[in-house]
Each structure stands twice: as C-alpha cells, then as structure tokens.
Amino acid sequence: MLGGLLLCLISGILAVQAATFQVNDEPVYIPLILGGGSSQQNPPVNDLQNVPIGLVLRGPAENEIEFLNQHLLENDLVLQGLFRGESDLALLDQITACQRGVGLPANFEGDPSPLLAQAKAKGILLVAYDLEGHLGLSIDEIVARQEAMYGIVSRYDLTFMFGTRMRAIERHYEAFVPYTDAIVVQAQNYQGRDDYQTLVTDLVNAIREAKPGIMVWVQVSVNPTENPQITAQEVLEDIYQITEVADGIFIYYEPERWQVARQVIEQLRPLK
Numbered sequence: 378m379l380g381g382l383l384l385c386l387i388s389g390i391l392a393v394q395a396a397t398f399q400v401n402d403e404p405v406y407i408p409l410i411l412g413g414g415s416s417q418q419n420p421p422v423n424d425l426q427n428v429p430i431g432l433v434l435r436g437p438a439e440n441e442i443e444f445l446n447q448h449l450l451e452n453d454l455v456l457q458g459l460f461r462g463e464s465d466l467a468l469l470d471q472i473t474a475c476q477r478g479v480g481l482p483a484n485f486e487g488d489p490s491p492l493l494a495q496a497k498a499k500g501i502l503l504v505a506y507d508l509e510g511h512l513g514l515s516i517d518e519i520v521a522r523q524e525a526m527y528g529i530v531s532r533y534d535l536t537f538m539f540g541t542r543m544r545a546i547e548r549h550y551e552a553f554v555p556y557t558d559a560i561v562v563q564a565q566n567y568q569g570r571d572d573y574q575t576l577v578t579d580l581v582n583a584i585r586e587a588k589p590g591i592m593v594w595v596q597v598s599v600n601p602t603e604n605p606q607i608t609a610q611e612v613l614e615d616i617y618q619i620t621e622v623a624d625g626i627f628i629y630y631e632p633e634r635w636q637v638a639r640q641v642i643e644q645l646r647p648l649k
Contacts, residue, residue: 425616425645429453429625431594432642433480434468436632442471444639448646449475454625456480456505459492466495478503478538481526489526493533504530505538505561516549520556527556538594547580554588564619565598565629568607574618581622595619596627599637609640616645 431454432438438445445455453475457465460482469477479496481489481504493504506526508519523539530537539553540546540561546553553560562580567573581593597615601607616626630638 425620426450427452428620428623429476430642430645431456431478431625431627432630432638433458433627437635438630438632438638439468441635441639442468445472445642446474447648448642450646450649451475453646454478454503456503458482459485459489462492463495466492466499466501469501470499476503477501478505480505480507483508489529490533493530493535497533497535501535503536503538503559505540506530508539508541516545516552519545520549520552523553524556538592540596550580550584551587554584554591557591559592559594559624560584561594561596561627563596563629564615565596565601568598568601568615569603573615577619578622581619592624593622594625594627595623596629598629599641600629600631600634607637609637609644612637612641613644616641 429452430449433456435458449455451474454477455469455472455475456478457469458480459465466479469479477500479492479501489504496504506523508514508522514522519541527537527539536558537556538559538561539557540563541553543563543566546560546562550560562577562584564573564577567576570576577595581595584593585591597612597619599607599609599612604611612628620626628638628641
C-alpha cells in the first residue's frame with residue numbers, strides 16, 4: 378500500500394457519487410464513479426468498463442502519462458503518493474482521462490490540510506491513507522491514527538480510502554470501517570489459491586455487512602508473492618473472477634513489472 382495500496386466501488390449496478398465545489402469562483406460538478414460489477418464469470422473486456430480500475434503512479438509509470446490518458450476511462454482512478462508535497466500534485470495535473478486521488482503514506486507527519494486544500498482546488502476528490510508499512514503499531518493505535526486522519530479529510534468533503542496490511546483487514550475490518558468511506562482488500566495475498574474467488578467474495582461481503590454502503594476496492598497484483606512471474610493473462614483471469622463483488626480493481630505492480638501491468642491495462646482498456 379503506497380507500497381501496498383500506494384506501493385501497493387455494487388454488483389451489477391454502477392454506483393455514482395458526485396461533488397460540487399468552487400474553483401476560481403465557478404461551481405464545478407465532478408462525478409466520482411465508485412462502483413461496478415459484471416454478471417458473467419469471465420466477462421468480455423468491454424463488459425468491464427463499468428468496473429473502475431486504479432493504479433498508483435510510481436517508477437516507470439510516472440513516464441507513461443500519455444499512455445494512461447490514452448487508455449483509462451473517466452471512471453478509473455490514478456493515485457499519487459504525497460511524498461514530495463506540491464510536486465506530486467503537479468504530476469497529477471497531467472492526468473486528464475480519469476479521476477485522480479492523492480495518497481498519504483504511513484510515515485506522513487504533520488497536518489495535511491494545506492495539501493488537501495490544494496488538492497481539492499485541483500478537482501481531486503479522493504484521499505487514500507496507507508498504514509500498512511507502519512510496523513509495530515497495535516490495532517488500537519492504527520485505528521486511532523485512521524480516525525484522526527478521517528476527521529481531517531472529512532472536513533474537506535473528500536472521499537477517504539483506507540488500507541493496511543491484509544491480515545489486519547481480515548481480522549479487524551469491523552474496527553476500521555467506521556472511519557472510512559472506502560477500504561482496500563489486498564487480494565494478492567489470495568492469488569494462486571484454489572479458493573481465491575471464495576476468499577475474496579466472503580471478505581468483501583463481510584465488510585459490506587459491517588458497514589452497508591462502504592466502497593470495497595480489491596487489489597490484484599502482477600507480482601504476487603506466490604507467483605511473482607505471473608503472466609498478464611493470469612492476472613486478467615484473477616480480475617475476471619472478482620468483478621461481481623469489487624467496486625473497483627487496483628492493479629499493484631513493482632516498478633520492474635510495469636510492462637506486465639501495462640499489458641493488463643491494454644486488455645482492460647483498449648486504445649480509445
């Protein structure tokens with residue numbers, strides 16, 4: 378996040394959230410498409426256009442802005458971690474094809490309010506908060522940090538997306554869901570298992586039962602631990618299996634596997 382989420386919305390129906398705010402004294406209405414689903418086990422690629430896909434700009438992808446603008450659709454999502462402050466926001470200015478979001482890494486210190494205000498002024502409506510990398514924190518400490526950041530982000534009327542290590546999500550999702558609008562399930566931990574689809578479906582459904590209306594994005598990796606050299610076609614098969622339950626699909630990649638992620642995007646989003 379930002380390593381997993383960032384380094385790393387309901388079935389069959391497209392859910393749309395919208396926001397109206399002022400930019401240069403003019404009202405701006407921006408739809409934030411947060412949900413999708415397919416009615417087929419292995420749907421044709423074109424049927425996946427209602428299921429948003431997301432990715433984090435990192436490594437070689439930062440040099441592939443033109444490719445992303447050519448392929449991604451309006452309802453897709455590109456995240457940029459706020460590691461360098463305003464320069465990261467400037468990079469997102471180049472993304473014109475889809476929704477944009479910013480990510481706060483686990484080691485973020487201080488008040489993010491000035492950056493959040495700048496982000497909102499640029500039409501960015503989503504903030505992702507990653508606490509996966511903060512090893513040593515207890516669940517209570519993670520929830521306390523999450524709740525505090527959720528309060529700050531909510532003051533700006535921005536959508537808050539939370540992610541942490543998968544084992545914590547599995548065991549403690551009920552503690553996390555009160556303080557987030559969206560949550561990320563790292564399905565790469567299940568990729569390669571015979572019961573992959575069942576595991577993902579059961580966890581997503583349990584999260585939704587704990588907080589009806591929450592958006593659940595599922596992260597699929599092009600370099601899962603159990604099969605780090607997985608092919609693009611195998612990744613697509615993993616995605617097809619969970620499109621009915623996922624509100625969105627994050628494609629996670631290590632920089633050296635960007636070309637595989639690129640192939641997956643090309644299949645899910647043919648050239649416009």
